[in-house]
Amino acid sequence: MTDTALNIHITNFNLNELPTELRYMVWHFALPDDISEVCIPWPLEEVPKRWRPRDDPPRSTFLEPFLVDTGFPVLMHVCRESREVAISLTRFRYSPIAGCPVPFRAFRPELDVLYVTICRPPAPVNVVPRWGEFPEAQHIALDLHSIKDGTFLWILVGNPFLDVRSLTCVLPASNAILDTAARFRPPVRRCRLREVPQPTDGSQSHIIYVDRGYDRRMKGLGRYLEELGDHMGAEFADILEVATVPEEYLRRWNAADSKFEIDISAKTFEEYRGGRWVSSSDHLVRFDYQNIIFPALREPVDSVRAYRVSEEEKWTPLRNPETFRVNDIQQDEVPF
DSSP states (O other), X not given: OOHHHHHXXXXXXXXXXXXXXXXXXXXXXXXXXXXXXEEOOSSOXXXXXXXXXXXXXXXXXXXXXXXXXXXXXXXXXXXXXXXXXXXXXXXXEEETTTTEEEEEEEOXXXXXXXXXXOOOOOTTSOOOOOGGGSOOOSEEEEEHHHHTTOTTHHHXXXXXXXXXXXXXXXXXXXXXXXXXXXXXXXXXSXXXXXXXXXXSSSOOSOEEEEEOSSOEEEEEHHHHHHHHHHHHHHHHHXXXXXXXXXXGGGTTEETTTTEEOOEEEEEEEEXXXXXXXXXXXXXXXXXXXOOOOOGGGOOOOOOOOOOOOOTGGGGGGGSOTTTBOGGGXXXXXXXX
């Protein structure tokens, strides 16, 4: 049989002619493969009202298991039989925002992006971020506030338990000027990351204010990303000069160029609203600025605006994240 005849035969084939067991197998194989999704651990890190650098700040316990939202399988809209198969092979949990069960699956470290937001005081308050509390991941996305000038970022990218291969700097909005002193809450709906387009005329799409505590530098986005890689490499090279580092920490380390071999890029959030993907900056985004009195002043740090979960959110860890979408109440979209 020629290819043309075979194609005509397949085109004219009636699936209903197959036995039920074979039809179910066809529907099963018609389900699409998993695509990259964004995992936003819950709860977001809480910050004490009083920050004393020498104190061990309260530890946030991130809610396990780590999960990602997915799209509804197309097979749910083909026929009743395909819908039954799709439902049987898909996991659902209730979403207050959607008002119905929504699909999800377990976080896949080799495929999905782990979004990290950590409250970091500006230098010289050298409090090491708690990178180790997150699950194994190969693709990490951090907001500007978590990255700052790149200090201590080598601990994250050099962590042998994570095997970081790509690092994404997440910009909060399309504003031309952004500040590393500001935090923003990530989307609560299903979201994804899209590349930040760069001008072709050599100009910069964004200007980044880098808050280092003792000064604030303004630089273009392209240069900012370059300096992140340089800063991580320089810090790690200094460590290698004074200490012996286990071999597993050198997995991504390029000794000849004194840098980590990882991809660094800038992206922004998109979220699924009203049946289409829209920029997260198209609606209200909750921001918070970290204003910290330096320890050298020997004054209590009362000026920190606490970035903490609300009273309604405190009971969320009591819920089962596999039956209730806890991320829904990060913003003000769900009344309680």
